[in-house]
Amino acid sequence: MGTAILGSICGMLGSFAVLRKQSLLGDAISHAALPGIAIAFLITGTKETNVLLIGALVSGLLGAFWIRSIIKRTHLKSDTALGLILSIFFGFGMLLLTYIQKLPNANQSGLDKFLFGQAATLLARDVWFMAIVTFICLVVLLLFWKEFKILLFDADYAKTLGFNIQLIDILITSFIVIAIVLGLQTVGVVLMSAMLLAPAAAARQWTNSLGIMVMLAAFFGASSGVIGTAFRQIRFIQNRKDLELHKTLAFMFEIAQGHENIAHPHAVRILNNFHGYTRKSLGKLERKEYINVVGSMWSMTPKGYHFAANLYNQQENENE
């Protein structure tokens, strides 16, 4: 649901970015948001999502307007401006992040994970928030439809008609930044630019009308969001099952370790008081040749023992 909303909003705003030849703005802004997140954390010391989002928003906007001003005021081209702002802001953000990590404050971990996205961690509240922002975007988009359209295709004409093109330009850039910052948390830095671009670029092939293009892009974005999440859900369930198996195996490993002979049989009953054990998972383990089940007794195979030992080592490494 969240990704669908995000997909549609990105599709809508992405059409404008693509038509303005600023397709890579998404990439640049999503990188430029990093120092904002770090500074917001440095100032407030909390990991409250909204505070960090505001920080990201501010630095994203700063980056976007700096890009605009570079393109406008100097002879540097847009690609240079984008690449410059992207790398400089991101580098500065990295500096702040590493600086934060050295601070005597245990509360800072996971800050960088914010940047690489976790759709599975979306809360209902976040989805509501997204829906509201999308709604606002939609209203503003419809309200200023004519202005946006004219600005997009003939900026000079818009100026002679008396529209304040600077204001409209700022408005549309801000909305793109908002969409990007919202999406950051869900899909991460690199994929954000794909989110913004791909639906719009696909929609552009179908039609020459802006209205249809925006609608198509929103549709493409939403459907790719839904399909992606569906894949993820399946994957997630699989992971859950794997986890249960591993837990069972780890428990068995502990029991088996007590004996010199790892193939020593144990009663299935021991496992009953272990959380996460089911008859099904036992069957699965047997199919993978990790254990042998004879009657109501089980014993570990060398292969299973090895696998479980590796599992243990990995866990220990992670703890370090």
Next chain:
Amino acid sequence: MSSAQIEIQLIASIVAIACAIPGTFLVLRKMALISDAISHSILPGLVLGFFITHDLNSPLLIIMAALSGVVTVVLVEFIQKTKLVKEDTAIGLVFPVLFSIGVIMIAKNANDVHLDTDAILLGELAFAPFDRFLVDGSDLGPKSLWIIGTILLITIGLLFAFFKELKISTFDVGLATALGFSPIMIHYGLMSVASITIVGSFDAVGAILVVALMIAPAATAYLLTDNLKRMLSLSVVFGVFSAIAGYWLAHWLDASISGSMTTILGIVFLLVYLFAPKRGLISVLYRNKQQQIEVSLLTFLLHLNNHQEISERHINHLNEHINWRRVKSKSVLDLALKNNMIIIDESIISLTDKGKNFTDKAIDYIITNDHSKIESIKDDFFLFRG
């Protein structure tokens, strides 16, 4: 300074030089973002190379990564050639795809290898001196120094060998073709060098810093000069300066070296962007303002020239007539007075001979739109500017 510190600064400086040279051409060819795309999309190449050799230090890894960089360029060109999307969109479509392929490949098959996305995106310069290059047990210095040094030598060699070709094909593709150089060959040659440099450097400094080191010094230098040779040397200077200054900043803050190098690059760019003599923000704004006043002055003089009647030339009338604000009309009036173009006699303004002459010339220019006419006026303007 310990020897490790010197080595780190040396590596950082050499990386900066090696990046600045192809970076200059990328910026001039308006392809700066290709470097960002390459730095992301070499990931699948690296992973593939690792699967083949199962050795993180094998040169095959670098070759595969550089190859996938070139593949990126080819793909971008291909998508662009279909004319369905613009170049920037093509870049934006290609590299996330390749990067995600790389990430998926790592996640599926190489989970337990030290080859994670963090290490690739960020790099760690501080560890570079620990990875020594050993021949027969004797220590020949850090390995990354050798790698990037070789790349730098090749780059410089190619630069000197093909400087003329590069220059012509960068600024005038048509001429290059007419002279018999193949711009496509040069294009792919440059792209290969860029992608090899990115691969070689990012081992030491990380993908993002590579992009920064390519684009930022070149962009900064471009604000200061139009001469290609001077731009190349300036960007090398900026790169080395921020490499060393960045190292000390990181040392002082105890933070990431690549991050602080980028930050220094950003600060240098910001300073140049604000204060560059000709293209800086402040001088551009100042010039705009000057031009505005000059145009106002011209309007004002033309107005005086057109109206002989006294009521039109009263000092208070001008405010209403040309619709200027008080401050502006005063500054225009002062400027005209200072240049002896007008005289004020009991609040009535009249043109002097010089002013009349000037106005005639301006009208001449406006009517004929002949640039030779305006040259003398330009001199006049410079006179009262100074």
